[in-house]
Amino acid sequence: MEQAAELRELVNSRDVPADIATRGRIVLWSGEGRRRKDIAELLGVSLPTVDRWKTRYAEHGLAGLEGDRPGGAREQVPARVRARVIALTRMTPPEGTGLSHWSTRELAKYLKRTENVTVSWHYIARVWREENLKPHRTGTFKISKDPAFADKVADVVGLYLAPPGGAVVLSIDEKTQIQALDRTQPVPPVNFAATEKRTHDYVRHGTTNLFAALNVGTGEVIGECKPSRNGKNFLAFLKKAVKPHAGKEIHVVLDNLSTHTTPEVKAWLASNPQVHFHFTPVGSSWINQI
Known part of the structure; x- marks a missing residue:
């Protein structure tokens, strides 16, 4: 269920290149039980292409869908920004955000709003996968304001x-x-x-x-x-x-x-x-x- 939700977010995002969205649909529709022949016809790709991206996803997850993009270099982000993304992810969101944990989109918005740093939610998701960060599964600790x-x-x-x-x-x-x-x-x-x-x-x-x-x-x-x-x-x-x-x-x-x-x-x-x-x-x- 979690993988399907992640794929739906990928294919419906305006920030994701069309080729990656197509690869995501291949995997998503395969998981829904559609025949590979039907998937190939609907997306205008060959049967080997359907098999290829299903295999890549099975082996590498979402990161496997990013490879071999013609002319599609990865989003270039300075190391300090990557470090900031990781640090914020491991912290409880500030009280004013009303969040119990970060989502990729909310973290991207927060960085833009408070630090004028522009990164896509897709980049943040990739960092989380590479660092094995799962803020929605991480407990948070809130310091009591009790004076005693x-x-x-x-x-x-x-x-x-x-x-x-x-x-x-x-x-x-x-x-x-x-x-x-x-x-x-x-x-x-x-x-x-x-x-x-x-x-x-x-x-x-x-x-x-x-x-x-x-x-x-x-x-x-x-x-x-x-x-x-x-x-x-x-x-x-x-x-x-x-x-x-x-x-x-x-x-x-x-x-x-x-x-x-x-x-x-x-x-x-x-x-x-x-x-x-x-x-x-x-x-x-x-x-x-x-």
Whole structure:
């Protein structure tokens, strides 16, 4: 599917020479199951030409379609520009772009707009192939803007590595809007026997919301599915999660959802001083082990 999409982008681009677009159509139409005779007639080429470019693509990918272009020298780009393309590709796009990762076209536009460097998206695609760069498959890391970032990280990581003696550390999170096509039991069934039936009940109606708690010390997981995510349902699950640990100090690691700080939740915490909340830094829920 990814190769077909890449070929369609190639053959439909106004930046690609006609001969390369023809070669791309040969490969694309072959992949769609068209007969080589029909492809040759439609494109006005010989049968050996069809076979040749199918073979070149199978051996070298898109780069194989660029060879032997009469009078068609490759786009000449200075080494410093190539290095800049590679460097930007490996970075998360600036916040103002609204992008989670670069595409060849967006990177070409960005270079032109911000650095007055003109390269085609086709050139960028070739650099990515040669350097084996796949920004759409690369995870990104966003630095939190929480002013208390360092203190919160030390607090949460400290609980995981060296919890207070005799205390219980629970890591709680919620997966929202689980579609009916998703797995109905996304966490290994430790205490999930009753959860699976609830999930089936909810997904019949479209979506469900999973609440899960990991006991950091034992690895035990408990969970519950609810039709909606709100402070009331969170508090109900919280009570269920802490109930087996009556009489102990309980430390709960959470992210910064508003449902975790409703007036009802704060009132319950005030009446249960043995339970302590520890919030991950803003924009850093990845710290939460659950």
